[in-house]
Amino acid sequence: MLRSLTGAAMFAAASLPALPASSQPASPAAAESIHERAERLRDEALGNDTLAWDITEGLTTEIGPRLAGTEAEARARAWAVGSLRALGFSNVRIETFDMAVWVRGEERAEIVSPFPQPLVVTALGNSGATPASGITAEVVGFETIEALEAVPDSAVRGKIVFVSHAMAPTQDGSGYGYFGRARREGPSIASRKGAAAIVIRSIGTDYHRNPHTGVQTWAEGVRPIPAGALSIPDSEQLQRILRRPFPVRMRLVLTPRNIGTRQSGNVFAEVPGRDPSAGIVLVACHLDSWDLGTGAVDDAAGCGIVAAAAHRIMRAGTPLRTIRIVWFGAEEVGLFGGYDYLRRHSGDNHAAIAESDFGADRIWRFDSRLNPAARPAVDRIARLLFPLGIVAGSVTEASGSDIGPLSASGVPTIALRQDGTRYFDLHHSPDDTLDKVDLTQLRQNVAAWTAMLAVAADMPGEFGPVPARQ
Amino acid sequence: MLRSLTGAAMFAAASLPALPASSQPASPAAAESIHERAERLRDEALGNDTLAWDITEGLTTEIGPRLAGTEAEARARAWAVGSLRALGFSNVRIETFDMAVWVRGEERAEIVSPFPQPLVVTALGNSGATPASGITAEVVGFETIEALEAVPDSAVRGKIVFVSHAMAPTQDGSGYGYFGRARREGPSIASRKGAAAIVIRSIGTDYHRNPHTGVQTWAEGVRPIPAGALSIPDSEQLQRILRRPFPVRMRLVLTPRNIGTRQSGNVFAEVPGRDPSAGIVLVACHLDSWDLGTGAVDDAAGCGIVAAAAHRIMRAGTPLRTIRIVWFGAEEVGLFGGYDYLRRHSGDNHAAIAESDFGADRIWRFDSRLNPAARPAVDRIARLLFPLGIVAGSVTEASGSDIGPLSASGVPTIALRQDGTRYFDLHHSPDDTLDKVDLTQLRQNVAAWTAMLAVAADMPGEFGPVPARQ
Numbered sequence: 001m002l003r004s005l006t007g008a009a010m011f012a013a014a015s016l017p018a019l020p021a022s023s024q025p026a027s028p029a030a031a032e033s034i035h036e037r038a039e040r041l042r043d044e045a046l047g048n049d050t051l052a053w054d055i056t057e058g059l060t061t062e063i064g065p066r067l068a069g070t071e072a073e074a075r076a077r078a079w080a081v082g083s084l085r086a087l088g089f090s091n092v093r094i095e096t097f098d099m100a101v102w103v104r105g106e107e108r109a110e111i112v113s114p115f116p117q118p119l120v121v122t123a124l125g126n127s128g129a130t131p132a133s134g135i136t137a138e139v140v141g142f143e144t145i146e147a148l149e150a151v152p153d154s155a156v157r158g159k160i161v162f163v164s165h166a167m168a169p170t171q172d173g174s175g176y177g178y179f180g181r182a183r184r185e186g187p188s189i190a191s192r193k194g195a196a197a198i199v200i201r202s203i204g205t206d207y208h209r210n211p212h213t214g215v216q217t218w219a220e221g222v223r224p225i226p227a228g229a230l231s232i233p234d235s236e237q238l239q240r241i242l243r244r245p246f247p248v249r250m251r252l253v254l255t256p257r258n259i260g261t262r263q264s265g266n267v268f269a270e271v272p273g274r275d276p277s278a279g280i281v282l283v284a285c286h287l288d289s290w291d292l293g294t295g296a297v298d299d300a301a302g303c304g305i306v307a308a309a310a311h312r313i314m315r316a317g318t319p320l321r322t323i324r325i326v327w328f329g330a331e332e333v334g335l336f337g338g339y340d341y342l343r344r345h346s347g348d349n350h351a352a353i354a355e356s357d358f359g360a361d362r363i364w365r366f367d368s369r370l371n372p373a374a375r376p377a378v379d380r381i382a383r384l385l386f387p388l389g390i391v392a393g394s395v396t397e398a399s400g401s402d403i404g405p406l407s408a409s410g411v412p413t414i415a416l417r418q419d420g421t422r423y424f425d426l427h428h429s430p431d432d433t434l435d436k437v438d439l440t441q442l443r444q445n446v447a448a449w450t451a452m453l454a455v456a457a458d459m460p461g462e463f464g465p466v467p468a469r470q
Numbered sequence: 471m472l473r474s475l476t477g478a479a480m481f482a483a484a485s486l487p488a489l490p491a492s493s494q495p496a497s498p499a500a501a502e503s504i505h506e507r508a509e510r511l512r513d514e515a516l517g518n519d520t521l522a523w524d525i526t527e528g529l530t531t532e533i534g535p536r537l538a539g540t541e542a543e544a545r546a547r548a549w550a551v552g553s554l555r556a557l558g559f560s561n562v563r564i565e566t567f568d569m570a571v572w573v574r575g576e577e578r579a580e581i582v583s584p585f586p587q588p589l590v591v592t593a594l595g596n597s598g599a600t601p602a603s604g605i606t607a608e609v610v611g612f613e614t615i616e617a618l619e620a621v622p623d624s625a626v627r628g629k630i631v632f633v634s635h636a637m638a639p640t641q642d643g644s645g646y647g648y649f650g651r652a653r654r655e656g657p658s659i660a661s662r663k664g665a666a667a668i669v670i671r672s673i674g675t676d677y678h679r680n681p682h683t684g685v686q687t688w689a690e691g692v693r694p695i696p697a698g699a700l701s702i703p704d705s706e707q708l709q710r711i712l713r714r715p716f717p718v719r720m721r722l723v724l725t726p727r728n729i730g731t732r733q734s735g736n737v738f739a740e741v742p743g744r745d746p747s748a749g750i751v752l753v754a755c756h757l758d759s760w761d762l763g764t765g766a767v768d769d770a771a772g773c774g775i776v777a778a779a780a781h782r783i784m785r786a787g788t789p790l791r792t793i794r795i796v797w798f799g800a801e802e803v804g805l806f807g808g809y810d811y812l813r814r815h816s817g818d819n820h821a822a823i824a825e826s827d828f829g830a831d832r833i834w835r836f837d838s839r840l841n842p843a844a845r846p847a848v849d850r851i852a853r854l855l856f857p858l859g860i861v862a863g864s865v866t867e868a869s870g871s872d873i874g875p876l877s878a879s880g881v882p883t884i885a886l887r888q889d890g891t892r893y894f895d896l897h898h899s900p901d902d903t904l905d906k907v908d909l910t911q912l913r914q915n916v917a918a919w920t921a922m923l924a925v926a927a928d929m930p931g932e933f934g935p936v937p938a939r940q
Contacts (some may be wrong), residue, residue: 061710064587072586116542117534117764120900208678209763209900233903237764240531240904293679294587294707430590430679433703434710 007083010058038384038454041312046388046447051311053439055083055304056360059287060294060434067291068330069101069262076287080267080303080327087311089269089325096265097340099330102126104291105255107228109199111238112136114246119234121199122292123254124183125215125333128224130197134253135160135226137196141242145182148189157194160250161186164239166232169205172365173358173420179203180214187227188219197226197252201235206425209233213290214428215333226254264288264329266337269307271314273322273457279351280322281456283310283449284403286331286357293432297423301437301445302356303327309449319457321351328402331357332428338402346409352456352463353407354414355400356449359423360437363448365393367415370463374412377459381414384451388444393417412463414456416448477553480528508854508924511782516858516917521781522774523909525553526830529757529773530764530904537761538800539571539732546757550737550773550797557781559739559795566735567810569800572596574761575725577698579669581708582606584716589704591669592762593724594653595685595803598694600667604723605630605696607666611712615651618659627664630720631656632700634709639675642835643828643890649673650684657697658689667696667722671705676895679703683760684898685803696724734758734799736807739777741784743792743927749821750792751926753780753919754873756801756827763902767893771830771907771915773797779919789927791821798872801827802898808872816879822926822933823877824884825870826919829893830907833918835863837885840933844882847929851884854921858914863887882933884926886918 032040059079066076077094084092102125109121140155141162142148148156148163163186167179182200190198202212211231218224230238241248267287273280285302289295310323328337352370366385368378375395382392398415399407407413426432456463502510529549536546547564554562572595579591610625611632612618618626618633633656637649652670660668672682681701688694700708711718737757743750755772759765780793798807822840836855838848845865852862868885869877877883896902926933 057710061707062585062714064581064585064707111534115532115534207901207903207905209680209903210678233901233905236905237531237534237903240527244532431677431703433677433679433707435677435703435706 007058007079008086010054011083011086034455034458035380037316038451041316041454042384042447042451045312045450046443049308049443049446052304052308052442052446055307056296056300056437057434058083059300059303060296064294065291066287066289066295067103068288068333068336069099069264070103073264073288073329077265077267080287084267084269084307088314090272091268091270093268094265095268095340095344096263097336098261099264099336101259101262103257103259105129105257106253108253109228110251111241112249112251114244114248115241119238120209120211120231121228122211122213123256124187124213124227124229126217126224127227127254127256129255129257130226130253132255134251135196136249136251139242139248139250141239145186145189148186153193156190158196160252161190161195161198162238163200164235166201167203167205167424169421169424171419171421172417173423176424183214183229184216187216187225188222191222191225195225199228199230199252202229202232204232204424204427204429206431207232208431210429210431212428213292217334226252228252228254264336266329266341267327269325271310271319271323273319275320278321279349280324281351281453282324282326282353282403283453284326284328284353284355284400286337286402287327288329288332290332290428292428292430294434295432296434296437297359297426297432298428299357301360301442305356305442305445305449308446309453312450313453313457321457323453323457331402335402335404338405342405346406350411352412352414353403354416355403356416356445357401358418358420360442360445361419361422362441362444363388363390363416364419365391365417367393367398367417368395368413369398369466370412371465374461374463377455377461377463380459381452381455384455385448388448390448410466412466414452416452418445477528477549478556480524481553481556504925504928505850507786508921511786511924512854512917512921515782515920516913519778519913519916522778522912522916525774525777526766526770526907527904528553529770530766534764535761536757536759536765537573538758538803538806539569539734540573543734543758543799547735547737550757554737554739554777558784560742561738561740563738564735565738565810565814566733567806568731569734569806571729571732573727573729575599575727576723578723579698580721581711582719582721584714584718585711589708590679590681590701591698592681592683593726594657594683594697594699596687596694597697597724597726599725599727600696600723602725604721605666606719606721609712609718609720611709615656615659618656623663626660628666630722631660631665631668632708633670634705636671637673637675637894639891639894641889641891642887643893646673646894653684653699654686657686657695658692661692661695665695669698669700669722672699672702674702674894674897674899676901677702678901680899680901682898683762687804696722698722698724734806736799736811737797739795741780741789741793743789745790748791749819750794751821751923752794752796752823752873753923754796754798754823754825754870756807756872757797758800758802760802760898762898762900764904765902766904766907767829767896767902768898769827771912772826775826775912775915775919778916779923782920783923783927791927793923793927801872805872805874808875812875816876820881822882822884823873824886825873826886826915827871828888828890830912830915831889831892832911832914833858833860833886834889835861835887837863837868837887838865838883839868839936840882841935844931844933847925847931847933850929851922851925854925855918858918860918880936882936884922886922888915
C-alpha cells in the first residue's frame with residue numbers, strides 16, 4: 001500500500017508537461033549565453049513553476065509531520081525517493097544513519113493558584129519527563145536568561161522556572177540566535193540551579209495559542225528536567241498573573257520518552273554533469289520536521305524549491321557540473337544528517353553548496369563565501385537576481401543549516417536569504433502548515449535558485465578555495 | 471482566599487482617579503445641554519478610558535475561561551460582584567438559575583489511512599461521546615450542508631461525515647448565520663442519516679491550528695453522536711487528502727460529558743435614576759465564555775465597555791433614568807441567562823435596551839428599533855457618533871444576543887455594531903485572549919456607548935412602543 005502512495009504516483013513522468021520547443025535548444029550553450037539562458041529559465045520559473053508547490057503540497061499532505069528517526073520520517077524518505085525518481089533525477093538513493101530518538105508524550109499545564117486555569121504548553125526537544133500525574137510547584141519568573149543566571153540557586157530550587165524573554169521579528173532572522181538562548185541554554189541553567197522544571201515563552205513572534213518547540217541539548221553532566229514552552233498568549237497571561245501579589249503554583253505534565261536508537265537518513269538525487277572533474281554543486285534542504293505542524297515552511301518548501309530549480313536546469317540540457325540534491329534527515333534535532341554527510345562526503349569535490357531552510361517567503365538578499373577570483377560569477381548571479389527584488393549582500397559570509405558543518409570546513413557557499421519577518425510566527429509550531437505558503441513568493445524562490453544554479457552549474461572556473469576567516 | 475482575589479481589590483474606590491473638576495458640574499443639565507455633555511463625556515472616554523481595559527484584563531486574567539454552569543463561572547460572578555461594588559454601582563446582586571451542564575473531555579483525531587497523521591479537533595457544545603478509545607470509520611466529505619442533506623442515508627451510514635463549508639469574513643458578521651448552519655444543524659442531520667459522527671470545518675475565518683467550538687442543539691428525537699470541529703488548516707488538509715483516490719479512515723476521540731444540573735446566574739448593577747417612572751436603560755454583555763480561550767473578545771470586553779460607559783454617566787451626576795447593567799450568565803450555551811431575565815423582568819419598565827457582544831474592535835454602525843416619535847433621540851445619538859467614524863444604519867432593525875428574547879418581545883432596542891472583520895478569527899477558539907484587544911479601539915467603543923447612554927438615560931420622552939414588524 002505504502003509504495004503505491006509515494007511521490008512516484010504523484011510525479012510520474014506522464015504528469016510532467018511537455019517542454020515547449022523554445023525551452024529545448026539542441027545545444028544550450030551554443031544558442032544562447034549562460035546569462036541569457038539563466039534569464040530565460042529564471043523568468044519561466046517565475047511565471048509558471050508548479051513543481052515546488054506540488055512537492056510541498058505532496059510531502060505535507062501525504063506524509064504530514066515527520067519527526068526525525070520515526071516511522072513517519074521513514075515514510076517521508078520513501079516518498080522522496082519515489083518522487084525524485086519519477087521526476088527523472090539520477091542516482092536517487094538513501095544514505096541511512098542511526099540516532100537516538102526522543103518522542104513527545106502528554107503535555108498539559110495549569111495554574112493551580114491563585115487563578116486556576118489551563119495554559120497551553122509543549123515539550124522542548126530532549127525534555128525530561130514529569131510523572132504521569134505531573135508535578136506541582138511554585139513558579140518563579142525571569143524576564144531574561146541573564147536574570148535567571150544571576151540569582152542564587154536557593155531562589156529557584158524545587159520551583160518551576162519561567163523565562164519570558166520576548167523575541168522580536170527581523171527580516172534576516174537574526175534575533176533567533178540571541179533570544180533562542182532561553183530555549184537552548186535555559187533548561188541546563190535551570191537544572192544546574194536545582195529547579196524542578198522550566199517553562200519558557202515560546203521562541204516565536206506570533207500571538208496564537210500554538211507553542212513553539214525546538215531542540216535543546218543538556219549540558220555535560222546536567223540532569224534532564226521537564227522543559228516546556230508556553231504559547232505567547234499563555235506566556236503573557238502567566239506574566240500578568242505573576243505581577244499580582246500572590247504566590248503562583250503551576251501543575252505541569254510532560255511525559256516525553258527516549259525510545260532508543262532508530263534509523264534516519266539523507267535522500268540523494270543528481271543531475272549528472274558533462275565534466276566530472278568540474279565538481280559538484282550541492283543544493284540542500286531537510287526532509288524531517290518537528291511533529292507539531294506538517295513542516296510546510298520548515299522545510300518542505302525548501303525541498304520543493306531546490307528540486308524544482310535543479311529540475312529546470314536538467315530539462316534545459318546537461319550542465320557542466322553535477323548538481324546534487326540532498327534532502328537531509330534529522331536536521332531539527334541536531335543536524336545529524338548534516339554531520340553524517342560531512343563524515344561520508346567531505347572528500348567529494350564540492351564546487352559550491354547552498355541550502356534552502358528559512359521558509360517559503362521571497363528571497364531578499366544574496367550572500368556568498370567564495371574565492372575572490374570567482375567574483376565574476378558572484379556579479380553575474382547578482383545581476384540575474386536583481387530583477388527579482390534581491391539585493392547583493394555579503395561576499396564573505398554565507399552558510400546554511402545542514403550544510404553548516406561542511407561550509408565551516410571551507411567549502412564555497414552560496415546563500416539565497418529568505419524574508420524571515422513572519423518565519424518565527426510559524427517556526428516549530430502547530431501553525432507550520434501548507435496554507436502559510438504563498439505560491440507567488442514560492443515561484444520567486446524557484447526563479448532565484450534556477451538563475452543561481454544556471455550560473456553555478458555551468459560557468460567555467462573555480463569557486464574555491466575559500467579564504468580562511470579573519 | 472477566593473473573596474480576597476475578586477475584583478473588589480482590583481477596583482477598590484481608592485484606585486479610581488479623582489475626577490477632574492471639569493467633569494463634575496454641580497448640576498449637569500444646568501451647566502450644559504444634554505448634547506454638550508454627551509460630547510464632553512464621549513471625548514473624555516476616547517482620550518483616557520482605562521476602566522474597560524482593566525475589567526477585560528482582570529476578568530480574563532484572574533478568572534480566565536468561564537464555561538456556563540461551572541465553578542469557573544461561579545468565580546466569575548463573585549469577581550463581578552466584587553468589581554461592580556468597588557466601582558460604586560448600586561443594587562449589585564446575582565440572580566441565579568439552574569441549567570444542564572455539558573463539559574469537554576479528551577479530544578483527538580487522526581487520519582489512520584492512507585496518510586497517517588494527527589488532526590486538531592474540538593467538540594461542539596452538547597456533542598455526544600465516543601468510547602474512551604475512540605471510533606474509527608471512513609470519512610465522507612461534503613462541501614455544503616445542503617450537499618449532505620441531498621445524499622441518501624446509505625451514503626453516510628456508519629461513517630464520519632465531514633462538512634467543509636468555508637465561512638468568509640464580513641464587516642457586519644452576517645456570514646455567521648448562513649455558514650453557521652454546518653455547526654447548528656449539521657450534527658442533527660448527520661445523526662438522522664445514521665452517521666457514526668460528524669466533524670465540520672470550524673466556523674471561523676483564520677488560518678491557525680485553533681478549532682472553533684460553539685453550541686449546537688440536537689433536534690427533537692435525534693440521538694446525540696460525536697460532533698467536532700477541525701481547525702481550518704486541518705480541515706483543508708483533510709480536503710486535500712479526500713481528493714486523492716483512496717478511501718480515508720479517521721480515528722476520533724471525543725469524550726465530553728453531561729454532568730447534570732448546576733447553577734448559573736446573571737450579575738446586576740445599577741445607576742439609579744432621578745425618576746423611577748422614566749424607565750430603565752438596560753446595557754448588557756455576557757460573563758460566561760467558551761472554555762478554550764479566556765473569552766476576551768467574547769465577551770469580557772463587552773462587559774468592560776458597558777460598565778465603563780455607565781460608570782462615566784454615574785460619575786457625571788444622577789441621570790434621569792436608571793441604568794441597569796446586566797452581565798449575563800450562560801449565553802454561549804443557549805442564552806439561558808437572557809431567558810431567565812425575560813422570565814423575571816419582562817414586566818420591568820424598560821425604556822431601551824442594548825448589548826455589547828461582538829468583540830472589541832471599533833463600532834462602525836448605529837442601528838435602532840424605537841418608536842418613530844423617538845427619531846430626535848436617534849438623530850442626536852447619530853450626530854454624536856459620527857465623529858467616531860460611526861455611520862447611521864437601520865432605524866427598524868436592532869437586537870442583541872442575551873437581550874434578543876426581550877428585544878423580540880417589542881422592547882425599544884439600540885445596537886452599536888462592532889467591526890466583525892476579524893471577529894471570527896477568534897470567536898469560540900483558544901485564540902480568544904487578551905492580546906487580541908486593542909486599547910484604542912476599545913476606547914472608541916466606550917466613547918460611543920457613553921455618548922449613547924448620555925442621551926438614552928437623560929433625554930426626555932418615550933422611546934417606545936416599537937411598531938410591530940412588517
